[in-house]
Amino acid sequence: MTTLTTEFNIRTDDNGTPGTIINSPLNTGDSFFLEVLMGDIRDDAVGITSSNIAISFDSNQLQNINNSFDPASLSSPLLPSTFPLFRTGILDKNNGTISNLGAGSLPNIGLGSAIGVNQLDTFSLVHFQVIETESSTVTLNIDLGQTAFLDGTFASESPNQSQFSQLIEVTSSNPSPIPEPSVTIGLVLIGVLSFFRFVCIK
Secondary structure: OOOOEEEEEEEEEEOOEEEEEOOOOEOOOOEEEEEEEEEEOOOOOOOEEEEEEEEEOOOOOEEEOOOOOOOOOOOOOOOOOOOOEEEEEEEEOOOOEEEEEEEEOEHHHOEOOOEOEOOOEEEEEEEEEEOOOOOEEEEEEEOHHHOEEOOOOEOOOOOOOOEEEEEEOEOOOOOOOOOOOOHHHHHHHHHHHHHHHHHHHO
8 A cells, every 4th residue: 555644733933934833822813834744654765746635724713824825836835846737726715625735746757846755745834824712623634546656656545544633722812800899989989979969959
């Protein structure tokens, strides 16, 4: 079986570039990167020449902030620059989906190159921002049938894992409690009201 090795990470946004892996809750307004890594870690590794993924997220809690969602551009971090062929991807912000995000290469005829030879390489970087206060889950699905290796094989259904989830934990921001009325203030108010009542009676 042809084994695909994958990682799905959440990384900090360090002035527009991916930073360290996040292991603590985010705050509303924070931005972060979803990182999809792929590798051919076999004894006879040759590298990956194509793949296709789908990502789903809670659009009420998160929004995509990629500067121009344009996977067709070779400069886009959404797909490897070494995969110049069949670059696709559809963002549906309202339903919280990124579908058919994929591309490929044909190194044997000089069109691009393979990735992930005996290591994990970045297949996709997707930029998000937390827009609400609730935690949510982001799910990654890999189309193994479109994940090819340089030797002409495709990723097998087993024993590979093709679906991953990441919890985007958000710090709960409880509203400040309303302070209890002061006893002193209450007594002053009672006194003022009694005074006006006395004046009105006179």
